[in-house]
Amino acid sequence: MSKTEPVDLSAFSVPGSGRGILDVFSYGYLLRLLVRKGILTRYHGSVLGWAWSYVKPTAQFFIYYVVMGVFLNLSRGIEAFPIYLFSGIVVVNLFNEAFGNATKSIVNNKALVKKIYLPRELFPIADVFIAFVHFLPQLSILIVVCLVFGWVPTFVQLAGALLAIFIVLLIATGLGLFFGSINVSYRDSQNLVDLILMFATWTSPVLYSFTMVRDKLPTWLFDLYMLNPLTSAVELFHSAFWFPTTSETAERPEHLWFFAGISVVVALVMLLIGQFVFRKLEGRFAQDL
Amino acid sequence: MPKTSELEPPRIIVEGVRKTYTLRHTQSFKETFVAWLKRKRTSTSFQALNGIDITVGDSEAIALLGYNGSGKSTLLKLVSGVLRPDAGRVLTRGRVAGLIEVGAGFHPDLSGRENVYLNAAILGMSKDEIDARFDEIVEFSEIGEFIDTEVKHYSSGMFVRLAFSVAIHTELDILLVDEVLAVGDAPFREKCKTKIREIVAAGKTLFIVSHDLGMVSDLCSRGIVLRRGEVVFDGAIGDAITTLKASTR
Ligand SMILES: Nc1ncnc2c1ncn2[C@@H]1O[C@H](COP(=O)(O)OP(=O)(O)OP(=O)(O)O)[C@@H](O)[C@H]1O
Ligand SMILES: [Mg+2]
Numbered sequence: 161m162s163k164t165e166p167v168d169l170s171a172f173s174v175p176g177s178g179r180g181i182l183d184v185f186s187y188g189y190l191l192r193l194l195v196r197k198g199i200l201t202r203y204h205g206s207v208l209g210w211a212w213s214y215v216k217p218t219a220q221f222f223i224y225y226v227v228m229g230v231f232l233n234l235s236r237g238i239e240a241f242p243i244y245l246f247s248g249i250v251v252v253n254l255f256n257e258a259f260g261n262a263t264k265s266i267v268n269n270k271a272l273v274k275k276i277y278l279p280r281e282l283f284p285i286a287d288v289f290i291a292f293v294h295f296l297p298q299l300s301i302l303i304v305v306c307l308v309f310g311w312v313p314t315f316v317q318l319a320g321a322l323l324a325i326f327i328v329l330l331i332a333t334g335l336g337l338f339f340g341s342i343n344v345s346y347r348d349s350q351n352l353v354d355l356i357l358m359f360a361t362w363t364s365p366v367l368y369s370f371t372m373v374r375d376k377l378p379t380w381l382f383d384l385y386m387l388n389p390l391t392s393a394v395e396l397f398h399s400a401f402w403f404p405t406t407s408e409t410a411e412r413p414e415h416l417w418f419f420a421g422i423s424v425v426v427a428l429v430m431l432l433i434g435q436f437v438f439r440k441l442e443g444r445f446a447q448d449l
Numbered sequence: 450m451p452k453t454s455e456l457e458p459p460r461i462i463v464e465g466v467r468k469t470y471t472l473r474h475t476q477s478f479k480e481t482f483v484a485w486l487k488r489k490r491t492s493t494s495f496q497a498l499n500g501i502d503i504t505v506g507d508s509e510a511i512a513l514l515g516y517n518g519s520g521k522s523t524l525l526k527l528v529s530g531v532l533r534p535d536a537g538r539v540l541t542r543g544r545v546a547g548l549i550e551v552g553a554g555f556h557p558d559l560s561g562r563e564n565v566y567l568n569a570a571i572l573g574m575s576k577d578e579i580d581a582r583f584d585e586i587v588e589f590s591e592i593g594e595f596i597d598t599e600v601k602h603y604s605s606g607m608f609v610r611l612a613f614s615v616a617i618h619t620e621l622d623i624l625l626v627d628e629v630l631a632v633g634d635a636p637f638r639e640k641c642k643t644k645i646r647e648i649v650a651a652g653k654t655l656f657i658v659s660h661d662l663g664m665v666s667d668l669c670s671r672g673i674v675l676r677r678g679e680v681v682f683d684g685a686i687g688d689a690i691t692t693l694k695a696s697t698r
Contacts (some may be wrong), residue, residue: 168458172540176530190570197556197567205556275553276571277530348478446531447470 165193183279183350199291213297221246228367238408247401248366248394250284250298255359258291262336263353268415270449284336309405324393330427337434341441345448364390370413389423460654461505465537468498497523499678505545510655512665515675516698521658543622546572557601564600572619582618588615609633626657662690
């Protein structure tokens with residue numbers, strides 16, 4: 161080559177090297193557009209459109225209510241069982257939607273990942289935001305129903321509900337980055353995730369009360385059960401929405417805020433692990449897809 | 450030898466770059482495990498680029514020539530950051546806009562307008578920049594009143610025109626073009642060529658891959674010929690085309 165006199169390299173950058181999730185914030189406008197795209201195209205070509213976001217959770221609620229409440233008579237010990245059920249279901253739905261979609265997001269955005277360099281974390285994160293937007297109709301149904309039943313929450317209870325949403329979104333992002341990056345090379349990943357999602361409904365106190373678990377399990381196993389971030393999120397929602405509509409005599413889990421604090425830490429650690437694995441595998445995305 | 454400007458530092462530096470593709474033959478955990486048990490190879494590797502050194506200066510228009518599979522797209526993807534080199538390094542100065550494939554970010558169910566915003570943002574533009582250039586983009590694409598129609602109702606030429614128009618109006622210092630001018634009708638291609646010349650005249654750097662030798666010799670002054678992942682010629686465009694024609698795949 162030509163005689164290379166030393167070039168000042170300070171103005172140069174290495175294409176394709178980013179700061180991971182931190183870069184997503186500098187692409188805020190694109191993130192907004194991606195979320196918007198996801199929302200606009202969601203019910204494209206359907207007559208009912210957004211009404212589906214109300215119909216689906218309502219139908220789901222009725223099935224669980226009839227089977228669990230009426231046939232299996234689980235509602236016996238639980239006051240205002242329908243509200244109990246629904247306030248848990250919405251949390252698990254949020255988790256399932258956010259985690260499930262984030263896992264598939266890299267593969268779904270194949271065309272972009274292969275052709276243009278962007279911080280790829282944008283795609284799972286956009287999917288988590290989209291899941292949150294779809295959670296809002298369900299939350300509004302819940303609020304309306306609770307209001308009908310004389311819901312007057314305290315400030316602390318509402319703060320708990322917000323914390324629960326935060327925990328769920330954080331853990332879904334971490335898990336989504338982790339399984340989503342593995343999914344590029346091994347599509348087993350999304351099947352494994354489907355399995356995890358199936359378990360999610362049953363390993364947290366959505367369809368039954370936590371007391372039933374406590375009475376059956378040894379203490380250490382019950383503690384483990386309570387350490388599940390989804391369990392604290394569901395219980396925080398119960399405290400915020402269901403509890404104030406009852407006579408407030410039902411038993412609540414002890415140390416709920418403590419477990420919620422642990423959940424935040426667990427979710428943050430999961431986010432770090434997810435980001436780490438994502439960055440390790442990211443270099444192969446464009447060629448493996 | 451390529452002459453780079455004495456005053457300005459180069460725009461793109463490619464130094465000793467090697468790219469090896471690994472072709473995995475397994476798609477699931479199970480297959481990987483079985484192959485491992487049988488001690489079968491789960492992958493083979495392919496050397497797509499081998500020891501590439503290229504320096505591109507300011508306001509240069511360079512054609513990257515070579516037959517199918519010679520590694521042209523791979524090199525462009527390394528410059529845009531989509532792929533990372535296995536050895537050596539790639540450095541760029543300024544904003545890179547890659548037309549590795551126009552319209553990669555287009556969504557068929559969204560209107561032309563929504564797609565313009567989405568794609569321009571994907572190419573790194575901010576909202577204000579897009580707002581300021583929106584009319585110009587639509588004007589250039591000649592899409593007219595179809596701008597509010599869903600993109601899936603466009604003809605393929607219209608689609609490409611809009612996508613190309615977005616890409617070419619992005620704020621950029623380096624434009625990478627891979628085989629995208631082949632589509633679109635003759636008048637539009639003329640217009641694109643004029644626009645590309647304007648971009649080069651404005652001091653931007655152009656790196657273009659094409660099998661259309663006529664167009665390339667029209668637009669570029671320097672040509673690089675790749676053959677099986679190696680640079681076999683780097684110099685004046687006329688000589689590059691001669692070299693290419695004389696070489697085999
Ligand atoms: N993702 C990939 N995985 C494995 N091998 C690949 C991949 N992409 C390209 N290759 C191989 O690398 C070589 C160079 O491919 P490349 O796309 O760079 O060629 P090209 O010069 O752009 O060809 P064309 O003129 O057909 O566009 C080819 O032999 C191709 O098989
Ligand atoms: Mg190519």
